[in-house]
Amino acid sequence: MQPFHAVVKNGRLTLDAPSDLPDGQVVVLLPLEELMSAVEDADDDGELAIGFVPYVPQHEFRKPKAITAASLIDELKSL
Numbered sequence: 001m002q003p004f005h006a007v008v009k010n011g012r013l014t015l016d017a018p019s020d021l022p023d024g025q026v027v028v029l030l031p032l033e034e035l036m037s038a039v040e041d042a043d044d045d046g047e048l049a050i051g052f053v054p055y056v057p058q059h060e061f062r063k064p065k066a067i068t069a070a071s072l073i074d075e076l077k078s079l
Contacts, residue, residue, distance in 0.1 A: 004027070006013040013029065021027070 004019060005016045006029075007016070008014075
């Protein structure tokens with residue numbers, strides 16, 4: 001997969017070209033300066049020290065439903 005290139009305009013990221021990503025796809029954004037700094041600070045094995053906490057919007061989670069152990073076992077057996 002090719003990286004996406006975007007520019008910040010009025011506080012929003014604007015891709016240079018259309019993407020074929022599906023609606024709702026979550027992507028991780030990393031400023032180029034942070035990536036270059038991480039490359040310079042890489043350890044001897046070439047491991048990058050990039051830390052981020054993925055943001056997952058709350059609306060993507062469904063409310064849990066109560067199920068019985070028997071129905072769970074039946075569902076697992078059907079797989």
